[in-house]
Amino acid sequence: MFFVILSSVLTLMHLYVWKRVARDTTRPGRARWALTGVVVGLGVLLVATLILPRALDTPEPRWLAWLGYVWFGAVVYLVLALLVLEPVRLALRRWVRREPPAQEAPVVNRRLFLARASAAAAGATALGVTGFGVHTALSAPDVLRVPVTLRRLGAGFDGYRIAVVSDIHLGALLGRAHTERIVRMINETEPDLVAIVGDLVDGSVDELGYAAEPLRDLVSRDGAFFVTGNHEYFVNDPPSWIRELDRLGVRSLQNESTVIRRGDAAFDLAGVNDIGGARFDEPPDFDRALAAADPARPTVLLAHQPVLVDEAAARGVDLQLSGHTHGGQTWPFHYAVRLVQPSLAGLSTFDDTQLYVTRGAGFWGPPLRVGAPPDISVLTLQGE
Structure with missing residues (x-):
């Protein structure tokens, strides 16, 4: 059903692009046929990129992923630009129709000119936004330094640094070099955790074990910890990644907690599985994850999706660290993300629980970030 809906939406988008870029801007003839062939070819490329590897359960060729996903981003912004220009074009067409009948031949030329001008403007806009988005997505993540005040935090943790990274999204477009850069940048911040x-x-x-290997080089006093996101459950064997990360020295918190100590001071670090784990009978279990937490000391919770903050607040968690949103990744789609998540990025408060959401260090789908650059966040803890 998902493939049917996705194919239908993509078909409608390409039909609209064909009408506005090919049919409305040309007279019948070779030019129209050539533009039609280009639009059809790009549509087939996108369908092949998004659907065929999943339908056939085969890895995506890197070249196909790059071409298809870049066009995915470009066609979305092309459609948006055309829609924004549509009222202007229609208003000018009505003005053209009011010309005297004697001007009939020039009227046809003017209408063709309006169609071509609006298509060219939309194309230039889409190209510019797509280029900017690709550059931002592939650039080094911003390093954000965020002070966070926690109740009951012992003096031994004043200045304690937690490097938070999410949504690295190793895959057909992002590989080992991406991981190496992230590891290097994290290590340069000299985090405690x-x-x-x-x-x-x-x-x-x-497919991706080689790309994840640089994680073994993470350096921090109290180690590296991991919780699953929804994408970890897109593979047929999620536990295989838990075993691989354990081999790389990254500890997974699967509905469990551990105690981080500095002399007599301590806080509980807990982690819950992602909501997507329900498919494998591994849903988030807050009661189990927080069973050993001591209410006399702060609790820091790792939970991929910000929407879980309600459960965290109900159980007295002091700080939840999340990702998932990508900060919206591409404007204007952050509005849709904001409808289903309580926060897009940054630090916010829900009841007595603070929520920090990182924009993530990678991307998913089109290799674009517009209005939401990637980041690695370093949270510096301080007591009240």
């Missing part, structure tokens, strides 16, 4: 809050990979260990 590293929290990887889900969506590390978009594929199996066999």
Whole structure:
């Protein structure tokens, strides 16, 4: 059903692009046929990229992924630009129709000119936004330094640094070099603890194990910890990634907690599985994850999706660290993300629980980020 809906939407988008870019801008003849062939070819390319590898259960060729996903982003912005220009074009067409009958031949030329001008303007806009988005997505993540005040935090943790990274999305477009850069940037911040809050990979260990290997080089006093995101459950064997990360020295918190100590001071670090784990009978279990937490000390929870903050607040969690949203990734789609998540990015408060959401260090789908650059966040804890 998902494939049917997706194919229908893509078909409608390409039909609209064909009408506005090919049919309305040309007279019958070779030019129209050529433009039609280009639009059809790009549509087939996109369908092949999005659907065929999943339908056939085969890895995506890297070249196909790059071409298809870049066009995916470009066609979305092309459609948006055409829709924005549509009222202007229609208003000018009505003005053209009011010309005297003697001007009939020039009227036809003017209408063709309006169609071509609006299509060219939309194309230039889409090309510019897509180029900017690709550059932003592939650039080094911003390093954000965020002070966070926690109740009951012992003096031994004043200045304690937690490096938070999420949504690395290793896959056909992002590989080992992406991981190496992230590891290098995290290590340069000299963190006390590293929290990887889900969506590390978009594929199996066999496909992406090599790309994840640099994680073994993470350096922090208290280690690196991981919780699953929804994408970890897109593979047929999610536990294989837990075993692989354990081999790389990254500890997974699967509905469990551990105690982080500094002398007599301590806080509980807990982690819950992503909501997507329900498919494998591994849903988030807050009661189990927080069973050993001591209410006399702060609790920091790793949970991939910000929407879980309600459950965290009901159980007195002091700080939840999340990702998942990508900060919206591409404007204007952050409006849709904001409808289903309580926060897009940054630090916010729900009841007595603070929620920090990182925009993530990678991307998913089109290799674009517009209005939501990637980040690695370093949270510096301080007591009240």
